[in-house]
Amino acid sequence: MSGRHLLVRAGTTVCALPVAAVRRVLRPLPLHPLPGAGPALRGLAEYAGEPLPVLDLARLLAAPPGGAAPCPVTVVAWAGEGAARELVGLAADAALAVVAELPDGVEPFDLTALAGGRA
Amino acid sequence: MRTARRHLLGWLLLAGLAAAGAALLWAAVGGAGVAAWPAWAFTALAIAVLAAYGVRVDARSRRLAGRLTRGEERLARLQGELAAAFGHLGAGDLLRGGERSARLPEGIAGSFTAAGRALSALAERIQDSSIHVAAAADGVNQVSGELAAGSSQQAASAVEITAALEELAHTAAQIAGNAARQAELAETAQRSGAAGAAAVDGAVGGVEEVQRRIDAVARRADALGSRAKEIYRVLELITEIAQETHLLSLNAAIEAAAAGEEGRRFAVVADEVRRLADRSQESVDSVRAMLDDFAGSIHATIVATEEGGKEAARVLERAREAAAAIGALRGTAGETANAARQISLATQQQTAASDEVVTTLREVTRVVQRMTGGLQELADTAVRLSQLGLSIQLVAQTFHSDSPRSLKHLIEEWSHRLDGAGREEVAARLDALVQGTPFIEMGYLADADGKLVVLCHSKKLMGERRRLSEEGARQVDMKQRPWFRAVARERRTSLTTLYDSLQSGELCFTVATPMNGAGGGFTGVLGMDVNLTSWTQTA
Numbered sequence: 295m296s297g298r299h300l301l302v303r304a305g306t307t308v309c310a311l312p313v314a315a316v317r318r319v320l321r322p323l324p325l326h327p328l329p330g331a332g333p334a335l336r337g338l339a340e341y342a343g344e345p346l347p348v349l350d351l352a353r354l355l356a357a358p359p360g361g362a363a364p365c366p367v368t369v370v371a372w373a374g375e376g377a378a379r380e381l382v383g384l385a386a387d388a389a390l391a392v393v394a395e396l397p398d399g400v401e402p403f404d405l406t407a408l409a410g411g412r413a
Numbered sequence: 414m415r416t417a418r419r420h421l422l423g424w425l426l427l428a429g430l431a432a433a434g435a436a437l438l439w440a441a442v443g444g445a446g447v448a449a450w451p452a453w454a455f456t457a458l459a460i461a462v463l464a465a466y467g468v469r470v471d472a473r474s475r476r477l478a479g480r481l482t483r484g485e486e487r488l489a490r491l492q493g494e495l496a497a498a499f500g501h502l503g504a505g506d507l508l509r510g511g512e513r514s515a516r517l518p519e520g521i522a523g524s525f526t527a528a529g530r531a532l533s534a535l536a537e538r539i540q541d542s543s544i545h546v547a548a549a550a551d552g553v554n555q556v557s558g559e560l561a562a563g564s565s566q567q568a569a570s571a572v573e574i575t576a577a578l579e580e581l582a583h584t585a586a587q588i589a590g591n592a593a594r595q596a597e598l599a600e601t602a603q604r605s606g607a608a609g610a611a612a613v614d615g616a617v618g619g620v621e622e623v624q625r626r627i628d629a630v631a632r633r634a635d636a637l638g639s640r641a642k643e644i645y646r647v648l649e650l651i652t653e654i655a656q657e658t659h660l661l662s663l664n665a666a667i668e669a670a671a672a673g674e675e676g677r678r679f680a681v682v683a684d685e686v687r688r689l690a691d692r693s694q695e696s697v698d699s700v701r702a703m704l705d706d707f708a709g710s711i712h713a714t715i716v717a718t719e720e721g722g723k724e725a726a727r728v729l730e731r732a733r734e735a736a737a738a739i740g741a742l743r744g745t746a747g748e749t750a751n752a753a754r755q756i757s758l759a760t761q762q763q764t765a766a767s768d769e770v771v772t773t774l775r776e777v778t779r780v781v782q783r784m785t786g787g788l789q790e791l792a793d794t795a796v797r798l799s800q801l802g803l804s805i806q807l808v809a810q811t812f813h814s815d816s817p818r819s820l821k822h823l824i825e826e827w828s829h830r831l832d833g834a835g836r837e838e839v840a841a842r843l844d845a846l847v848q849g850t851p852f853i854e855m856g857y858l859a860d861a862d863g864k865l866v867v868l869c870h871s872k873k874l875m876g877e878r879r880r881l882s883e884e885g886a887r888q889v890d891m892k893q894r895p896w897f898r899a900v901a902r903e904r905r906t907s908l909t910t911l912y913d914s915l916q917s918g919e920l921c922f923t924v925a926t927p928m929n930g931a932g933g934g935f936t937g938v939l940g941m942d943v944n945l946t947s948w949t950q951t952a
Contacts, residue, residue, distance in 0.1 A: 298670045298680075300663065313670040319663045321656075365656055389659075391687060392666035392680070 299402060301390040302369060307357035308390065310402045317370040317381060319389045323348065336385055341370060348383035364388060373408035382408060420471055427466055431459030491517060498525060504905060505811040507533045508822065533814035540809035540818060544949055547802030554795035561788035568781040575774045582767035585760045592757035599750035606743035613736040620732055624725040631718040634711050641708045648697050648704065655693040662687030803911065803945060807922060810908055820924045820943060821906040828926050828939045836866060844869040852947035854917055860937040863892030874944055875916060896925035900938045911945065920945040
């Protein structure tokens with residue numbers, strides 16, 4: 295897959311999100327935990343007057359904790375494909391940069407695999 | 414005969430005178446006649462005178478001569494008696510002298526007896542007095558001996574006290590010297606204390622200045638700390654701005670990417686902005702790191718100043734305590750110096766007083782020593798007086814009177830009691846007499862050849878002290894003993910001089926008297942040894 299990517303870090307793992315799917319990078323949003331939700335779903339936030347499910351990127355990547363000083367962010371991106379796509383929030387430890395070429399060892403994160411944005 | 418010749422001569426003289434006168438007268442008248450009557454008359458007168466002489470004078474003269482002869486004979490007899498009586502008296506035998514004086518005329522006998530009694534009384538009084546003198550002299554000797562011993566001890570004690578006082582004075586002088594040195598030391602300590610106090614005061618001032626400076630440093634460090642916190646706040650603000658800028662640049666890049674080709678240049682600017690934000694963040698991080706070091710240094714400075722302040726406070730407290738201690742020490746040193754000076758003064762006075770006492774004690778010692786010498790002389794004099802008293806006593810004992818104190822009388826009574834008894838009976842009686850007389854050491858009887866017949870010891874006086882057994886005594890030739898020789902020679906009771914007893918070793922003398930047989934012949938000597946001490950005490 296070609297195109298620009300946003301590099302984000304969760305724990306010690308850096309992954310690349312396709313810029314086309316990324317809507318906005320925000321400071322962490324206030325969360326409302328959902329009872330009975332899975333461990334990857336941190337809770338619901340409010341974005342542009344709509345509820346936004348916020349997922350834990352480190353959980354999704356199964357990344358080990360650690361790394362540099364965190365500067366936590368919530369990346370608002372489109373998950374899924376086509377008509378099923380919806381906005382989700384991905385809670386990461388830091389948003390690093392927008393790059394054209396992926397650095398070695400950094401894998402792109404497949405946002406389309408997030409079915410309906412529900413983990 | 415002489416009287417008869419005197420009578421014949423008288424007759425012849427008278428007859429011669431008558432014949433011569435008649436012859437001359439007859440020659441003058443010239444023959445017979447009337448003229449011859451004067452011759453006749455003279456002749457007749459002469460014859461008449463001769464007759465009268467023969468009748469009146471010669472007969473009376475003859476009677477007188479006879480009476481004179483008898484008187485002379487009686488006088489010679491009386492002289493003999495008187496000489497015998499005086500002989501006994503001269504030998505001190507007042508008893509026999511009195512007996513012999515009984516044969517003298519009543520007046521003389523009375524006077525003699527009176528003289529004998531007076532002499533006997535005198536001898537007794539001399540004896541009593543001599544005993545008293547001897548006893549008193551013994552007493553004086555004992556007392557003066559005790560006094561001499563006491564005064565010797567007193568002199569020795571005085572010498573000891575003198576030595577002790579001299580030692581005391583010496584010690585007091587040493588104490589005075591030590592006290593003076595102590596006073597000097599205390600004054601030195603006082604001066605040192607003053608210098609120390611000044612030094613401590615200076616130290617206190619210095620520490621207080623240090624404390625003030627530490628406080629100033631602490632205040633400045635606090636101010637620096639406050640300023641550092643402000644810088645942290647500014648850094649946080651910058652960090653926040655940098656992060657916001659970073660997010661803004663990312664979102665701008667995302668928007669530029671969404672704008673496609675039109676957004677490419679904007680994407681470049683957005684990336685530049687992101688880099689600037691990242692560099693800002695890096696700068697903030699390095700400033701923060703430096704600020705962390707700076708804050709750590711300030712904190713260390715604050716901690717160090719706090720520790721320094723506390724240490725300075727402790728030093729100050731100790732310095733103040735030291736100042737107080739030095740002050741107390743100065744006070745004590747001053748008191749010590751005063752006390753030492755007083756001690757020095759007092760001990761100097763004590764030394765002077767001790768010297769005076771020592772001088773006085775030396776004088777006392779000299780007086781006591783002189784007194785001891787005088788007492789020794791007194792004791793010697795008393796001893797001589799005692800010996801003199803005993804000598805007088807012995808002299809008094811040379812008189813033989815019927816007094817119970819007359820030893821001559823006593824031994825002659827013993828000799829009468831032993832007269833005519835056999836040897837065994839003599840031994841029994843003599844032993845009874847010896848044991849019954851407290852001052853007799855021994856009684857003994859020797860025969861005329863000087864061989865011992867009986868010997869009796871006083872159990873009370875001799876006891877275990879017998880030195881000579883009866884068998885040993887038999888070996889002694891009594892003939893050579895002074896008492897035996899005196900009695901054998903004089904045939905009367907005699908006393909020896911004082912000598913040391915062979916048996917007891919004490920002073921004694923012997924009284925011995927001759928033993929006469931039935932015919933009045935000398936058969937032996939009875940003797941008794943008189944223990945002087947016991948005799949004196951008994952008498």
